[in-house]
Amino acid sequence: MAAAFSLYLYNQIGCPHYSSYLSFAITHFTPKFNGSRVGSRETDTCRFVVQSTHSNAKIVKPNRRSRYGQALSPYDSDEDSDEMEDDDDDEEKEDDWLSDDDFAEIADVKGNKWRKDKSQKAFKTRQGKEKMQEKSWGIRSFHSGQSSKMVKTENMDSLQVDGKGKLTARKLKEDRYPRLSEEIGLDEKWCPLLDYLSTFGLKELHFIQMYERHMPSLQINVCSVQERLEYLLNVGVKHKDVRRIILRQPQILEYTVENNLKSHVAFLADLGIPNSRIGQIISAAPSLFSYSVENSLKPTVRYLIEEVGIKKGDLCKVVQLSPQILVQRIDISWNTRYIFLTKELGAPRDSIVKMVTKHPQLLHYSIDDGLLPRINFLRNIGMQNSEILKVLTSLTQVLSLSLEDNLKPKYMYLVNELHNEVQSLTKYPMYLSLSLDQRIRPRHRFLVSLKKAPKGPFPLSSFVPTDECFCQQWAKTSLDKYLAFRRRLLLKDFAKKYERKV
Template identity: 65%
Template structure:
């Protein structure tokens, strides 16, 4: 028995006719099918799970459903997360070197809140070197060192090798798949015809555990012709996707391997470019929100953009900047996110709409933050230090990033330094709200201590204006000394504080 439950009435993910849909269901979920005999539940796009049984539940996601609302937190036999939708925690060893496009070591580290307002774990970088994107290795059948083969020549060679014969004419070992991918073979029914694709995808750092996740999310993704897969990935890299980001993209959205270049990928890239997004940023947007390819440009993405302009009030010239800051805004239920936060800020702070629009334009991540765990605690903190609602509104309108900063690691320490060391009143934050975004260790403390050491710190409140300019301007206008002298002082101060923290931990 097949039951279909739609979260929302419209789902642009379904492109097939009703007859082809029925054929798909009968083929994919027939309990008598040898390849699907263990499937108990799945989704239209292949993101379902495993298990036995004859009943099938098809959960159809809406075009704008928030990808973090319906987490199932499933795990494979080996304990790897098998989240149904996009999540930054899907791949714990992702490289995040370029994750923060606007990072600056002298600015505050954001709290990295997820949609539930909780702090997400930082991904640990393994630091392993990736293989060159122009070449990849085919493992020898006897576990000998890899043979380097270039580009399309390698794909053609793989197809010949797995066509039942190896180059020397010996029949393909029937147990080859178990030898090459033992854990994957144990987890799923592995077809030897998939091996050329698996070997190719392995060159992007995709491991057996990742293949299991891809299979669980979209089983047909492992049945794609290796030449077709290479064509699609080559195109993505040609528009700016980095070789090291391919793994993260495919683990989150394995369906991309099945999207044709002409009918899907190019139209979505053209849509992004039409919003005024520079070509140098398109690859980063795809890496952050690969699920955008599963949404129809005409029926989903363009209506979202129209809503941002007509209902939210974002100016068309700012659309490109907003999407660069938060690509997820294209694939979330934007009407719900906007309305709930608009009503909250209006009721809590008396914020007019134009102020809230400014906040969203400067920091669209605001639409992702939890109200109870993200927005409200930070507003209450600003109240607790003596700020009125009108002052809080000024600070948030000028520097909305305050809502992303950690209370314990950023806001509280900087407030204590402001009143105890700099002898300033909290009201000074309304004039210099940027103080809250600056790094305490990299900028605030070094500049203060440097002027004190030179006996150039004024009596009374320390001028917060000296913290805003660049290092060069600070040395010329306030310190009256060379940049090298200040940088050397800052380095010694950082080393000394690091040693003090280390001793306290010991």
């Protein structure tokens, strides 16, 4: 208070010469404050230390206030004016106003040029009290140059520690996710979520894909995400499938357990889906959570039953075979394929319904790139429309098989090695779905090696039963002997393919 009072008097007097006014004030000015004398050397030191060492005081701002809201005199120095005008900037830099260089210089001048107190005991007593105040207010006294220097040093050290902490956090962020930091300006607040998602195998490239598909998915609270993913794991989603689910449907991280996830799981259970299969359906079609149960999913189910003609008892099997059927425009998919098969093969409605029931993926296949090329292939090998329809009704998954890697090689082996007619496929369409390398060729060669292969066309029925039944019924030998033969054959075929590539 004494220092503030003396500053007020100094500004009011407006003396242009610091030294002359200092001498005048010490000699003549001894007012009383709260009934006590404040003009002694002890209080004189406190009274004049905050005065500027610069002359030529001028009016800067007539209505100025201190950073703490206290009214200040309109008279101030040039450098003080600059300091006050930069207050806003200082506050943005963690209020480091004690580290101002000009302020520290004033403390040094005072510490070097002013005489110490006569009474060392009084000085130490006062210094002890001031240290106690410093712990409470965080501001040191101006009574010694060393004291004020320590203020600057300690505060600067603190700022350096804080700054280093921020720098370290930023460096850790950039070390862990350098590409994210460079490409999308990674916010360090996202790091806990990214670290958690990394436990499911997601990498930096995956996070960039998530950001591009649905940026808010990286801004969700990690605790909320953990709750939702743990719920999905509890209903049967496998840990290894979580990554694929998130990449396909990053919005799933936003769906709440109570208002979304539980209602959709309950919907699947009402369809008759067993608990052991719910996780697989979610993994295959995670987008179903983005559809309303009442306004979208249930109407789709009604359409499949009432319009397509799928039996209610078969609906559970249809959904398990193709969960995507719940999230597509089923009316468009059904009508376009129904019309195509009717015109192309003369297929009756019942046959098409059987196809959809056995292989609902049919509703996803492209007509021009999927259905038509395979139908034309069967035509080109000599099958009539009625035979094609019989094969497709019995084994609709033929429409999903590769022409070059599957259908054509099997047909060539059927004709050239097994000496069968193509019409045999209408009786045993399953032949087209069996593995040429793992079943058809090994069994044929094994019976030939045992000289038990029937004369004429090789019976396709020998490929249908299991390995154990095949050995008992056809080979009349042990299963181990057949498996050893097949293993040697596979190694030999692999060696031939490798030599050909080399």
